[in-house]
Amino acid sequence: MMKISVIIPVYNAEKYVTQAVESALQFDDVCEVLLIEDRSPDNALEVCRLLASKYEKVQLFQHPDKGNHGAGATRNLGLEKASGDLVAFLDADDYYLPNRFDAEREIFKNNEVEGVYGALGVHYYSERAKAQYYSIFEDRLTTVYQKHSPKDVFEGQLNMKGSFGLIHLDTLTIRKESLKKMQDFFKVHLRLHQDTEFLFRLSYYLDLYPGILDQAVAVRGVHEENRITKVDSGIIKPASTKILLWKEIHEWAIQEPSIPENVKKHIARTHRSFEIANAPAPRKWLMIAKDLITDFRGIRSGLYNINFRKDLF
CATH class of the missing domain: 3.90.550.10 (Spore Coat Polysaccharide Biosynthesis Protein SpsA; Chain A)
Structure with a gap:
């Protein structure tokens, strides 16, 4: 048993x-x-x-x-x-x-x-x-x-x-x-x-x-009192909480040498997408413009991330 x-x-x-x-x-x-x-x-x-x-x-x-x-x-x-x-x-x-x-x-x-x-x-x-x-x-x-x-x-x-x-x-x-x-x-x-x-x-x-x-x-x-319920429903803006989550995962991935590079890049891009989604409008578009030049693949993956997209537009 x-x-x-x-x-x-x-x-x-x-x-x-x-x-x-x-x-x-x-x-x-x-x-x-x-x-x-x-x-x-x-x-x-x-x-x-x-x-x-x-x-x-x-x-x-x-x-x-x-x-x-x-x-x-x-x-x-x-x-x-x-x-x-x-x-x-x-x-x-x-x-x-x-x-x-x-x-x-x-x-x-x-x-x-x-x-x-x-x-x-x-x-x-x-x-x-x-x-x-x-x-x-x-x-x-x-x-x-x-x-x-x-x-x-x-x-x-x-x-x-x-x-x-x-x-x-x-x-x-x-x-x-x-x-x-x-x-x-x-x-x-x-x-x-x-x-x-x-x-x-x-x-x-x-x-x-x-x-x-x-x-x-x-x-x-x-x-009604459940905090995660409020996050999942959008009463608490999800990007503002998930940016901290992905920041933590990103920092851990950087320090973990055995994680493959493609996985580290995926984590970094996801973290970036939530950073952009949570930025005020003028800075948001500057960040997007920069990433279109320096990392088109990354910003494209962010734009097609459903959580990011619904907070962006």
Whole structure:
């Protein structure tokens, strides 16, 4: 039997965290559920205390200074405290489905497997949330569309493999020992998209295998207060947040000598496209003019990047 530590960062989730915890406790393979409370403004800490007293497998932690440090530092603390052979993540307003670890039980029998990912569904917690965000998420799965070799996952996540799809942290299970290949885990200075940045680097250093891709193994809870929901919907301008994400990936790629040059160029161009998209109008067109002269291929790839194009025009 597997020994899985489930890490749940908790912030402003008093309405949802009980469902998240109980969805993880349904599995005998889960040896512990680690609630890492990040100084929530609501009553989440008290709910977490009740859950820890009710369930033997649930442990509650806070940062040493009891402060708010963001999702990256909170997940890092969970990784530090985890004692299982495998680690899985779950957002406090999301939940696992009964098939969450069905594929993992078989795939992890192969000791070369370092991680397994699956598909994420969506649930709207209210009619208002559905009316506001259905056009963004609909009822689609967040998933990698086909089963790929681990060697293709990194470039696939970077959009270098066509319509590859996306890995979501809720569906990822990692062999904890394999994390030693990474120098650091979640970037604490990224307040948004630190999970995406982590997944990019993780897919480079670890061999990640496909699990169940054609049906959900976990569910994203969509509600009005969710910060990522606001980013994905455009309430928070995505270019302004993604420019920081791609800056981080670009700097890492420069320092990682084993990354092929064509991949480094792709990362640099993607970073540049978001820089241009986020620039004020006069500077934006000067940047485009410069890149048309110095790197026509790069600016063309930027102009055909859907995220860049919708922010540009």
